[in-house]
Amino acid sequence: MPIDATQPYDESNIFARILRGELPSETVYEDDYALAFNDIRPAAPTHVLVIPRGPYVSWDDFSERASDAEIAGFVRAVGKVARDKGLVPPGYRLLANVGADSGQEVPHLHVHVFGGKPLGPMLAR
Numbered sequence: 657m658p659i660d661a662t663q664p665y666d667e668s669n670i671f672a673r674i675l676r677g678e679l680p681s682e683t684v685y686e687d688d689y690a691l692a693f694n695d696i697r698p699a700a701p702t703h704v705l706v707i708p709r710g711p712y713v714s715w716d717d718f719s720e721r722a723s724d725a726e727i728a729g730f731v732r733a734v735g736k737v738a739r740d741k742g743l744v745p746p747g748y749r750l751l752a753n754v755g756a757d758s759g760q761e762v763p764h765l766h767v768h769v770f771g772g773k774p775l776g777p778m779l780a781r
């Protein structure tokens with residue numbers, strides 16, 4: 657069910673549990689600021705989720721509360737994942753859902769990295 661992106665951070669969400677090592681994930685990349693792992697239900701040949709290590713509900717929350725170092729580290733991690741996956745050519749798509757209208761389901765900021773085939777139009781019209 658889509659979340660309310662203004663809710664306080666829920667320490668029991670699935671991605672918080674992955675960060676604590678309580679649930680498994682297929683790790684693609686990790687550093688002090690970010691963890692990247694394969695989406696459990698891939699929507700493209702490459703479908704990686706990149707999450708900050710800190711407790712942020714959404715892009716909105718992150719952009720407001722995170723430190724400059726956390727923001728820089730997270731943005732660099734997203735770029736590194738795309739490069740390491742060989743996506744720069746031929747290209748890729750980033751997507752971050754925020755709140756109910758977007759369909760955000762997990763209340764921990766995540767950027768989807770999609771690639772590996774032509775991805776079609778950005779949204780259904």
Ligand code: AMP
Nearest residue numbers: 670681694695696697753759760761762
């Ligand atoms: P969103 O709709 O933007 O909140 O996306 C949540 C994403 O998390 C979906 O693409 C799910 O397939 C993915 N997901 C949910 N649980 C897991 C999990 N345990 N490991 C990896 N991906 C997950």
